[in-house]
Amino acid sequence: MALKFELVTPARLERSSDVYMVTVPGSEGDFSVLEGHAPFMATLRNGPLTIYDRQGGEPETIEVEGGFAEVNEAGLTVLAEHIAS
Structure with missing residues (x-):
């Protein structure tokens, strides 16, 4: 099973894909999300968003x-x- 992930900016939908895990720079600390995670909302701080397409794979990093x-x-x-582009 995979996590449905979307990255959106005020200008457009930047990414929409199924991934294994995403680590997010939350304002109260980094957190990782896998498929089936409990629902919640969080504010972000400036930092790296790390995306893993598959378990054990090389991560992709996007600065938010x-x-x-x-x-x-x-x-x-x-x-x-x-x-950051």
Whole structure:
């Protein structure tokens, strides 16, 4: 099973894919989300969003600046104010 992950900025949907795990820079500390995680919302701090496409795979890192993250039954949505390109 996979985690449905979406990364959204005010300008557009940056990414939508099924992944193994995402580590998010929360304002109260980093947290990782796998498929089936309990629902919650968190604010983001500036930092690296780390995406693992598969277990044991090499991560992809995207720098995010501010925003929110929501985990629900549909997956993880990160609403970032800005991402480094």
